[in-house]
Amino acid sequence: MDVLDLARTQFAVTGGLHFLFVVLTLGMAPLVALMHTRWAMTGRPLHEAMTRFWGQIYVVNYALGIVTGLVMEFQFGLAWSGLSHYAGDVFGAPLAMETLLAFFLESTFLGLWIFGWGRLPRWLHLACIWLVTLTAYASAFFIMLANSFLQNPAGTVARDGRLELVDFGALVANKALVFSFPHVVAAGLFTGGMVLVGASAYMLRRRTEQAEFFTRSMRLGVVTAAIGITFTMGFGYAQFAGVQDGKWDNIGAALGLALMMEVGQLLGLVVLLVMLPLIRFLPRWRWAHPLLVAMTPLPFVLSIAGWVAREVGRQPWMIWGKLTVADAMTPGLTAGMVTASLTGFAGVLGLLAVVDYVLIARIVRRGPREPDLGAGVPRETRTPALSF
Structure with a gap:
């Protein structure tokens, strides 16, 4: 491959691996916040256990995901200085806002939530996890704002060889x-x-003693998956109404789109027409649990396919109709330089992804008995009987 193809591959690998962490963070944050809300309102030990167990998985994924985001920043500065020069005044602003939200606000609130067990008043502690969720979604908004600018540079004009924001x-x-x-x-x-569904199915298949815990978790997961896939398909189809401007002519984008649509539709039918109507019986049907476990990686595959379709469909433009990918690349890069950085970045991100899923698998296999999150805090100080 020439230096341009290597640079594109580097961005695809780092972006794809980073998004594996992001998509799980966006899904787990509101679920953990909902579990904590139920615990704060009812005081039931079951809801506390669900909050701590699934919250621990969220924390592991978030912590390692932050590191992958740092790698993304490095590769941006290394390979795409032409983009920064031409559109940095526009493109850099939402990225800066995302950094403030993800690396400062979101991390601060998450730290308060992690170390606030038994120390913060219950409603303040609950507010921390909801603020984590809100900042996570705000962070995703600014990332999508920046990406959408690349797809359609609305509100900008070109002056003196640079893009400026005017609206x-x-x-x-x-x-x-x-x-x-x-x-x-x-x-x-x-x-x-x-x-939630896959992990719960795995534990119920093992005839775990915490059957009620994972039964409730599986049912919550099925309902959440049904809501998620419905809106995913709805907003996915809505994007075809004059939004893409013929970007699916690229064969790579067409393949990614076809994979996402076909597998997504099949999964949607399974979730909405099989899993949701049978939600009361699935926890007891051990023969179905291996199938549910096998379905767990598919949303991650679909997410990557969606990004491939969106990003490859823009080629050969970095900013649609304004700046080509070739012009956005840093001048003077050699194939050897990009190969070395690609190897290093892919190795680091790949290792982090493996560590993430190994740690999550260990947490799941260990079960909800005394998770590390909130450990060492006496039960009487953990319960939501505390008040301001």
Whole structure:
């Protein structure tokens, strides 16, 4: 491959691996917040156990995902300085906002939630996880705002060889954003729901002693997956109404789109017409549990296929109709330089992905007995009987 293809491959690998963490974060955050809300309102030990167990999985995925985001920043600065020079005044603003939200606000609130067990008043502790969720979704909004600008540079004009923002409202109301952002959010919910279903099916297959715990978790996962896949398909189809401007002519984009649509439709039928109507029986049907476990990776595959379709469909443009990918690349890069960075970045991100899923699998196999989250805090100080 020449240096341009290597640079594109580097971005695809780093972006794809990073998004595996992101989509699970977007799906798990509201589920953990909902579990914590039920615990705060009822005080039931079961809801506390669900909050701590699934919250621990969320924390592991978030912590490792942050590191993959840092790698993304490095590869951006290394390979795509032409983009920064031409459109940095526009493209850099939403990325800066995402950094403030993800690396400062979201991490701060998550830290307060992690270390606030038994120390913060119950409603303040609950507010922390909801603020984590809101900042996570705000972070995703700004990332999609930046990406949608690349797809359709609305609200900008070219002056003296650079793009300038002249209408912020047009940037926010970008036709490439209004359906793609809720599409990504819904895909996250679908992914989070299917992780609950798959992990619960695995534990119920083993005839675990915590049958009620994983029965409730599976049912919550099925409902969440049903909501997620419904809106994912709805907002996905809505994007075809004049939004893409013929971008599916690219064969790579067409293949990614075909995979996403065909497998997504099949999964949608299974979730909505089989799993949801049989939600009361699935936890008891041990013969179905291996099938549910096998379905768990599919939302991640679909998410990557969706990104391939969206990004490859823009080729050969980095900014549609304004800046080509070749012009966006850093001058002076050699194939050897990009190969070395690609190997290093892919190795680091690949290792982080493996570590993430190994840790999550260990947490699931260990079960909800005394998870590390909130450990060491006496039960009487953990219960939501506390008040301001």
